[in-house]
Each structure stands twice: as structure tokens, then as C-alpha cells.
Amino acid sequence: QLNATFYAGTCPNVSSIVRGVIQNALQSDPRIAASLIRLHFHDCFVDGCDGSLLLDNSSSIVTEKDAPPNVNSTRGFDVVDNIKTALESACPGVVSCADILAIAAEASVSLSGGPTWTVLPGRRDSTTANRAGASSALPGAFEGLTNITAKFAAVGLDITDVVALSGAHTFGRAQCRTFINRLYNFNGTGNPDPSVNTTFLASLQQTCPQSGDPTTLTNLDLTRPDTFDSNYFTNLQSNTGLLQSDQELFSTSGSATIAIVNSFASSQTTFFQSFGASMINMGNISPLTGTSGEIRTDCKKVNGS
Ligand code: HEM
Numbered sequence: 001q002l003n004a005t006f007y008a009g010t011c012p013n014v015s016s017i018v019r020g021v022i023q024n025a026l027q028s029d030p031r032i033a034a035s036l037i038r039l040h041f042h043d044c045f046v047d048g049c050d051g052s053l054l055l056d057n058s059s060s061i062v063t064e065k066d067a068p069p070n071v072n073s074t075r076g077f078d079v080v081d082n083i084k085t086a087l088e089s090a091c092p093g094v095v096s097c098a099d100i101l102a103i104a105a106e107a108s109v110s111l112s113g114g115p116t117w118t119v120l121p122g123r124r125d126s127t128t129a130n131r132a133g134a135s136s137a138l139p140g141a142f143e144g145l146t147n148i149t150a151k152f153a154a155v156g157l158d159i160t161d162v163v164a165l166s167g168a169h170t171f172g173r174a175q176c177r178t179f180i181n182r183l184y185n186f187n188g189t190g191n192p193d194p195s196v197n198t199t200f201l202a203s204l205q206q207t208c209p210q211s212g213d214p215t216t217l218t219n220l221d222l223t224r225p226d227t228f229d230s231n232y233f234t235n236l237q238s239n240t241g242l243l244q245s246d247q248e249l250f251s252t253s254g255s256a257t258i259a260i261v262n263s264f265a266s267s268q269t270t271f272f273q274s275f276g277a278s279m280i281n282m283g284n285i286s287p288l289t290g291t292s293g294e295i296r297t298d299c300k301k302v303n304g305s
């Protein structure tokens with residue numbers, strides 16, 4: 001039931017309103033586009049794309065925001081609220097918070113130099129959150145390609161989706177705690193991860209000293225950190241992927257992901273096309289449609305609570 005023209009009659013300017021708020025936010029926060037697309041991902045993998053991630057703690061809600069993959073990590077909720085406020089004033093009670101995340105993801109990528117794709121809206125918002133689901137369903141950087149692939153398969157996404165969507169790490173930041181395992185004592189070997197380029201390793205060790213601040217940020221893409229491009233894949237070819245889960249796509253011998261990395265590295269057009277298709281696949285994960293769920297008035301709260 002998701003449909004490109006879902007808001008054509010009820011909120012025809014929804015895309016330009018969302019885009020305008022993000023454009024404005026980008027003026028003071030060049031990272032916000034990356035942070036917003038990540039919210040759509042962390043929403044969709046937990047009970048589908050239903051806005052569950054956005055709910056705060058309350059008497060009936062145990063927030064997903066405090067699950068390990070999200071706590072002190074996901075950000076941009078204030079901008080989602082600004083988008084919701086702008087939409088409530090233009091078309092009250094019409095656009096769901098789940099759709100805001102899907103539309104914001106596309107706007108964030110296209111405003112950062114990446115592809116455009118046709119977002120299919122029509123999602124409605126959950127009245128529940130799933131903390132345990134957020135703790136278990138989202139992939140972690142140390143998990144290994146086999147487990148990560150299994151978590152994507154659990155929501156109907158295949159190996160091409162894994163590689164294409166990982167390309168979102170072409171922008172945004174990561175904290176030292178998410179990759180320091182690779183820098184000094186990888187898997188108990190007493191040595192760094194052998195798949196880290198040695199010059200890159202030295203620079204990461206400077207950024208993240210062994211007893212330094214685990215929350216220090218660095219760019220996921222060392223080449224053009226705020227631009228959406230295919231450099232993520234050429235980085236993997238030169239062993240400068242930041243997270244273990246990034247570099248494994250290219251450095252796991254015999255893996256089917258290697259050929260996909262090589263094809264995206266050699267053609268940005270191929271990557272862009274594939275990325276748009278995979279974002280649509282991700283956006284289709286078990287939405288609430290029809291009369292299921294509700295259209296929240298405030299993305300942080302279930303209506304009437
Ligand atoms: C394949 C499995 C994935 C793993 C293991 C993973 C893991 C991570 C980790 C550990 C961070 C850094 C978080 C922090 O330091 O606070 C991060 C950041 C990010 N992730 Fe992923 N991720 C994955 C897939 C995805 C997907 C599918 C998307 C979107 C389509 C995505 C978009 C992002 C973005 C844009 C950032 C930077 C956010 C910011 O700067 O605020 N990731 N990811």
C-alpha cells in the first residue's frame with residue numbers, strides 16, 4: 001500500500017518542507033544528513049518502519065533510544081521534531097513520523113550529493129516501542145559479516161542490500177569505541193587488525209589512544225566526510241574502511257561481497273542506482289498501513305498520552 005503519490009491530495013509539499021528543514025539544519029550541523037538517514041535504518045530494523053525509534057520513555061513506552069546501538073549514538077531527534085512541527089502547520093494530522101524518516105533519508109542523501117529515488121510513503125506510526133528488539137536486531141560493528149548478513153536476511157534484505165546500504169558510511173562520524181578493537185589488540189592477538197592500512201592505522205591510533213576518550217569522533221569516510229559518493233568503496237579497496245564491519249565486506253576472503261564492492265568502487269552510477277533500490281527495500285520492511293497504528297501528532301509520544 002505504500003505509494004509514491006500517497007500525500008498528493010493531502011500534503012502536496014511534504015517533500016519540499018522536509019528538505020527545507022534539513023537544508024537549514026545543515027547550515028549549522030554538517031553531520032545532520034548522516035544522522036537522519038541512520039534513524040530510518042534503526043527504525044526499520046526494529047518492528048519495521050513504524051516510527052517506533054522516536055518514542056520517548058513514558059508509562060507505557062520503554063524507549064528504543066536507550067538500547068545499546070542507539071544510546072549516546074543516534075542523534076537528530078530535534079530535527080525530526082522540527083520537521084514534524086513544520087508539517088503539522090502545513091497539513092495537520094496527515095504525515096506520519098515513520099514517513100518523515102523515510103522522506104528525510106532521501107532528502108539527506110540527495111542534499112549531500114548522492115542519488116535521488118522515489119520514496120514510497122503511506123506508513124503509519126506504532127503505538128509501541130521494542131527495546132529488546134532494538135538491542136538484538138541491529139547489527140554491531142564487531143559482529144562479523146555472517147551475523148550481519150543474517151540480521152539483514154531476517155528483515156528480507158540480501159547481500160547486495162548489505163553492501164549497498166553499508167555505503168551510507170560514506171558520510172557521518174563514528175566514536176573511537178566502535179573501532180578501537182582494531183587498533184591495538186584485535187581479537188586477542190596483541191596486534192592491530194591486519195586489514196587496516198598502516199598509515200591509516202597510525203592516524204587512528206593518534207585519534208584514539210588506548211586510554212583516551214572512547215567517545216572521540218572521527219569521519220567514517222576519510223576522503224570526503226560530508227559528501228555522499230562512492231569513495232566508501234574505494235576506501236575499502238585501499239584498506240581504509242573505518243569499522244570492522246566495513247572492511248570485512250572487502251577483506252573477507254572468498255566472500256560474495258568483494259565483487260559487489262569492486263563494482264560499486266568502479267562505477268558511482270551503479271552504486272547510486274543500487275543504493276536507491278536498497279533504500280526502497282529497507283523502507284518496505286513491515287510498515288503499518290490502512291487503519292493500523294496512527295498518525296502521531298508528536299513523534300516522541302503516542303497520541304493521547
Ligand atoms: C551493515 C551493518 C552496520 C553496522 C555494523 C553499522 C554500525 C555503525 C556504527 C558502529 C556507527 C558509529 C556509531 C557511533 O559511533 O555512535 C555507525 C554510524 C552510521 N551509520 Fe551505520 N552501521 C551499519 C549499517 C548502516 C546502514 C544500513 C545505514 C543507512 C542506510 C547506516 C548509516 C550510518 C550513518 C550515516 C552513520 C553516521 C551517523 C552520524 O554521524 O550521526 N549504517 N554505523
Ligand SMILES: [Ca+2]
Nearest residue numbers: 043046048052
Ligand atoms: Ca521500528
